[in-house]
Amino acid sequence: METHYINWMVLREYCQKLLETQGMPEDEALITADSLVEADLCGVESHGVSRMTIYLKRLEEGVVNPVCEIKVEREYPGSALINACNSMGMVAGIRIMQKCIDKAKESGSCFIAVNHSNHFGMAFYYVKMATQQNMVGITMTNAPPNIAPWGSYRPYMGTNPVAIGVPTNEEPIILDMAPSVVAMGKVILAAKLGNSIPEGWALTADGRPTTDASEGMKGTVLPIGGPKGYGIALFVDILCGILSGAQFGPYLGNMWNDFTNPQNLGHVFCCIDISKFLPLEIFKEKVGQIKRDIKALPKNPGVDIIFMPGEIEWTRAMERREKGVPLSDTVYKELKQLGEKYRVGFTLCKEEK
Amino acid sequence: METHYINWMVLREYCQKLLETQGMPEDEALITADSLVEADLCGVESHGVSRMTIYLKRLEEGVVNPVCEIKVEREYPGSALINACNSMGMVAGIRIMQKCIDKAKESGSCFIAVNHSNHFGMAFYYVKMATQQNMVGITMTNAPPNIAPWGSYRPYMGTNPVAIGVPTNEEPIILDMAPSVVAMGKVILAAKLGNSIPEGWALTADGRPTTDASEGMKGTVLPIGGPKGYGIALFVDILCGILSGAQFGPYLGNMWNDFTNPQNLGHVFCCIDISKFLPLEIFKEKVGQIKRDIKALPKNPGVDIIFMPGEIEWTRAMERREKGVPLSDTVYKELKQLGEKYRVGFTLCKEEK
Numbered sequence: 001m002e003t004h005y006i007n008w009m010v011l012r013e014y015c016q017k018l019l020e021t022q023g024m025p026e027d028e029a030l031i032t033a034d035s036l037v038e039a040d041l042c043g044v045e046s047h048g049v050s051r052m053t054i055y056l057k058r059l060e061e062g063v064v065n066p067v068c069e070i071k072v073e074r075e076y077p078g079s080a081l082i083n084a085c086n087s088m089g090m091v092a093g094i095r096i097m098q099k100c101i102d103k104a105k106e107s108g109s110c111f112i113a114v115n116h117s118n119h120f121g122m123a124f125y126y127v128k129m130a131t132q133q134n135m136v137g138i139t140m141t142n143a144p145p146n147i148a149p150w151g152s153y154r155p156y157m158g159t160n161p162v163a164i165g166v167p168t169n170e171e172p173i174i175l176d177m178a179p180s181v182v183a184m185g186k187v188i189l190a191a192k193l194g195n196s197i198p199e200g201w202a203l204t205a206d207g208r209p210t211t212d213a214s215e216g217m218k219g220t221v222l223p224i225g226g227p228k229g230y231g232i233a234l235f236v237d238i239l240c241g242i243l244s245g246a247q248f249g250p251y252l253g254n255m256w257n258d259f260t261n262p263q264n265l266g267h268v269f270c271c272i273d274i275s276k277f278l279p280l281e282i283f284k285e286k287v288g289q290i291k292r293d294i295k296a297l298p299k300n301p302g303v304d305i306i307f308m309p310g311e312i313e314w315t316r317a318m319e320r321r322e323k324g325v326p327l328s329d330t331v332y333k334e335l336k337q338l339g340e341k342y343r344v345g346f347t348l349c350k351e352e353k
Numbered sequence: 354m355e356t357h358y359i360n361w362m363v364l365r366e367y368c369q370k371l372l373e374t375q376g377m378p379e380d381e382a383l384i385t386a387d388s389l390v391e392a393d394l395c396g397v398e399s400h401g402v403s404r405m406t407i408y409l410k411r412l413e414e415g416v417v418n419p420v421c422e423i424k425v426e427r428e429y430p431g432s433a434l435i436n437a438c439n440s441m442g443m444v445a446g447i448r449i450m451q452k453c454i455d456k457a458k459e460s461g462s463c464f465i466a467v468n469h470s471n472h473f474g475m476a477f478y479y480v481k482m483a484t485q486q487n488m489v490g491i492t493m494t495n496a497p498p499n500i501a502p503w504g505s506y507r508p509y510m511g512t513n514p515v516a517i518g519v520p521t522n523e524e525p526i527i528l529d530m531a532p533s534v535v536a537m538g539k540v541i542l543a544a545k546l547g548n549s550i551p552e553g554w555a556l557t558a559d560g561r562p563t564t565d566a567s568e569g570m571k572g573t574v575l576p577i578g579g580p581k582g583y584g585i586a587l588f589v590d591i592l593c594g595i596l597s598g599a600q601f602g603p604y605l606g607n608m609w610n611d612f613t614n615p616q617n618l619g620h621v622f623c624c625i626d627i628s629k630f631l632p633l634e635i636f637k638e639k640v641g642q643i644k645r646d647i648k649a650l651p652k653n654p655g656v657d658i659i660f661m662p663g664e665i666e667w668t669r670a671m672e673r674r675e676k677g678v679p680l681s682d683t684v685y686k687e688l689k690q691l692g693e694k695y696r697v698g699f700t701l702c703k704e705e706k
Contacts, residue, residue: 074630075461076459076629077430077459077460078430078432078456078457078461078462078463079431079460079462079626079629080461081629081631103431104431106429107429107432107460108428108429108430108433108464109429109431109432109462110431148650149650149659150659151652151656151658151660152647152650152652152656154650156646156650166588173587175585175588177578177581177584179578199552203653206654207651207652207653207654207656208654224577224578224582225530225532225577225578225582227660228528228530228577229577229578230662231528231530231662232528234526234528234661234662235517235519235528235662238526238640239489242636242639242640242643243489243625243627243630243636244630245630248639249643250646272432272464273432276434277432277434277466277596277598278434278598283595283596286595286601290590290591290595290602293509293602293603297502297507297509298505298507298560299504299560300504300560301559301561303504303505303560306502306503308587309580309587309588
């Protein structure tokens with residue numbers, strides 16, 4: 001299938017303009033578009049511009065507020081409870097992460113729980129922002145059910161991601177992980193290609209382990225480390241969905257097929273101000289030492305590079321900033337249709353290779 | 354092999370008296386003994402009274418301070434940096450967790466990093482303490498190398514545990530997990546019994562996947578979720594070992610064979626005051642709802658009960674408080690010998706069944 005290579009800034013501007021047609025202010029549309037394009041740059045296409053159609057539809061249907069409002073419901077020196085007022089998750093997200101950074105600079109650390117939010121894109125994005133301001137950055141979000149508690153095959157918790165990052169003298173080290181062994185998308189793809197899947201990826205719809213992708217696709221993907229991944233998904237939901245006063249588990253609104261009720265997702269943002277513990281330069285130097293040590297370790301057969309968490313995403317983003325963001329023909333055409341529908345001049349024509 | 358069932362309070366008092374012979378004050382010896390016996394009650398024997406021999410030896414050799422001192426090096430409303438002054442990890446641990454709870458009550462949340470500490474036992478113990486004071490409790494510790502970065506077979510990070518817990522109207526929900534698929538102890542046991550091990554547990558000493566337990570035993574256990582578990586182990590080390598100013602990875606002192614240098618382990622304690630976000634009763638009721646929901650889900654073939662994180666440990670501890678703590682003959686005899694060596698009257702004779 002054809003791949004279209006699009007300059008990332010051109011792509012971002014086009015998405016921004018589309019979002020503006022639905023009443024988003026210029027700067028907020030830019031933030032949202034930037035988060036989506038950043039995901040595509042990093043190779044996390046599931047959280048990239050392929051989501052424009054659903055985001056625009058939700059704005060159009062009025063189930064998401066186009067103008068971001070955030071309401072601080074409770075605040076203490078090291079914590080806050082914030083109502084995202086059903087705003088776009090990305091815009092609320094970066095405003096709240098900035099508040100978290102500012103508060104951590106005063107208090108040493110800050111923990112913020114957020115209710116009444118929407119899908120906030122790639123968790124990586126907020127953590128990167130915190131590391132750029134010399135924080136340990138942490139974020140989590142809940143999501144509609146996709147993972148079953150250990151011992152069941154009925155999804156209850158989402159593939160609730162946890163992301164954490166620290167600055168170094170080079171690019172930050174950032175871990176952004178879902179607590180599932182694999183994304184359901186990979187099982188679906190294997191089924192489409194007629195391939196089998198490895199043991200330990202999925203259960204069938206009646207709870208039996210399977211290597212048959214088409215059976216696994218109708219069932220559920222497994223959590224990492226069995227009960228451990230189940231525990232991680234559960235605790236993210238307790239923090240993001242209960243402590244915050246948002247919804248949780250099966251009670252969360254579905255982004256894809258419910259255009260009446262807000263999702264009421266919850267997030268957590270947390271920052272720790274490194275300089276309140278030790279001089280920043282020493283911290284960065286020691287993290288650099290870990291990186292050098294790890295890079296110099298002996299490698300398993302067939303392994304060329306030992307990567308730091310987030311390194312694959314950074315490297316890919318650098319390449320794609322130069323060479324263009326690869327869009328599948330499907331996504332490319334979707335974006336073109338959105339331009340027609342919302343009367344935005346299509347600017348993705350000039351393909352760069 | 355014979356099993357000896359010992360009343361948990363008798364066992365705790367005996368351990369306490371042994372620790373007092375090495376200069377530990379009565380209350381500090383009690384805390385240490387309580388943590389060890391609690392681990393045995395929960396079925397986490399690796400962190401239980403089987404460690405008395407090494408703890409006593411380290412105290413006797415003077416490589417651990419018998420009298421706990423903690424020095425607050427830096428303090429802000431939502432954070433602190435604390436030097437555990439080479440005290441027993443358990444005693445420093447509960448003092449610091451209490452400080453963390455007290456600070457979170459003021460600030461909403463608190464994050465404390467600790468340097469110059471020693472092995473602090475079962476992470477579960479501190480989290481349970483925080484939940485009893487209506488906190489979300491979190492703790493982490495680093496440990497000497499046992500896990501390899503993903504792509505290598507050379508251990509660099511420890512099986513650094515992360516524990517998190519919340520209160521409910523019944524027992525708390527507590528996740529206490531190492532980022533490895535399995536403890537190396539299980540691989541060693543399989544090798545001893547001549548059994549094979551499942552795929553995905555271990556690598557050989559030259560980095561090849563293996564199902565041969567005796568090969569795996571000479572190699573390394575794998576992290577959960579591959580690069581994800583590697584990332585978790587790495588970030589725990591960055592927080593506990595670098596942010597705190599303690600040691601990290603391969604530079605940590607070894608508890609088992611180095612009696613000259615302090616371990617200089619690092620920990621993190623973190624609390625979030627639930628009542629600063631929503632009324633405690635609502636929080637507990639909603640977590641209770643999650644529990645009821647999960648318990649009522651359909652079960653996989655062969656599964657009788659879907660457990661909440663920590664439930665197996667609580668149930669076991671309740672049983673063992675009644676029936677006695679089962680000690681293997683080896684550990685029983687070790688404890689008896691310690692009584693002779695340190696001149697403490699042996700009180701574990703009366704066996705209860």
